[in-house]
Amino acid sequence: MANSKDMIIEAAIAVLNDKGIDGLTMRAIADKLGIKAASLYNHFKDKQSLYDAIAERICNNTKPSCGLVDPKRYLIEQAELFRRELLKVQDSVKIITASPPLTPTRIELVKNDLLCFINLGVKKENCIIAARLFYNHILSFVSDETTMVSERWDDANPFIAVFGEDYKPLSNDEQFIRGLETLFAGYKILE
Template sequence: MATRRSPKLDKKLVVETALALLNEGGLDGLTLRAIAKELNVQAPALYWHFKNKQELLDEMATEMYRRMKDGMPGTLGATWQEWLVASNRGLRAALLSYRDGARVFSGTRFTGTLHAVEMEKMLRLFTDAGYTLAQAVRATTTAYMYTLGFVTEEQGVQPLPGERREGYDIDERARRMADFPLTAAAGAEIFEDYDRHFEEGLALVIAGIEARYGIG
């Protein structure tokens, strides 16, 4: 019987394997041991590339960003509002394509400087529109954190598009909350129609930025 040969192990292959396994078992089920098994190597072999799981998550988030970057909007001719809408829509779509995608992204540190290219364009767009650098940073990070938090909650209910966790039946929730009619009715506004709710929330963020800084 032929012996299965291990692939040539490098950082890129480990990350690609980790992202594939993420969609199978989620972040909690993603371990260096599971990745090593999939690659047909011993777990210590992975430590040549990553000292711990956090380093792996940092590189996974960076790879997710690389894949997302091609769909990011250009800044030429765009208003800051148009850029903010398009970039955060793109971020949400990218995170939703991975089980626990928002949790992987949250709190990680990008490796390299690829993200700085887009960040520089974004900050230039805002400062050219009249924002100070501090205002530009606050505006863009607020929108980013809104999207990250929104998708984290969204994936808590729908881990992947088309899936729904047990316990989030709207009618059953309304029956349990019958003594609290407004809270009961709010269920459909919290746990359904995420596309519409995301767009409305993002519009609120943009309107808040305009109102706070007085720059349209």
């Protein structure tokens, strides 16, 4: 058997994708694995530690390959990777926001982000603001992306009502990058 803890995390993610966060119970995970729920507590002391492990797993694949040489490129790549990973797991935004960044990968990502903001010229005392804006953009964008039903806008699209036929909608990818670019423009205020 592979690492039992990894198998539990994978089963938990499968339950999340099937039932959402409200259906993520130790019993549901145990049923998925064909074991007793009590045995899960040998690996996770409580549901919070499971959330932390799921959040860590989501973040494991968000390390940019470009390195810290170009801080803006690093942050954009990280944001795109993070968004991609969040979109793979139902209710991932709820898991991430319920889990403080205290696991090894998440700590490393936050440290690197802070270094990037400093290298972009953001004052040290403003780096936490820059980081919060950055993560809030990613998390709120994914939340909107996974909960809004754009098909319902066809008849009463407020953008068409305001801008008329000249309105050309952007793809989610384009909107996401434009939002990041807007943040980078705003970070100049924090220098």
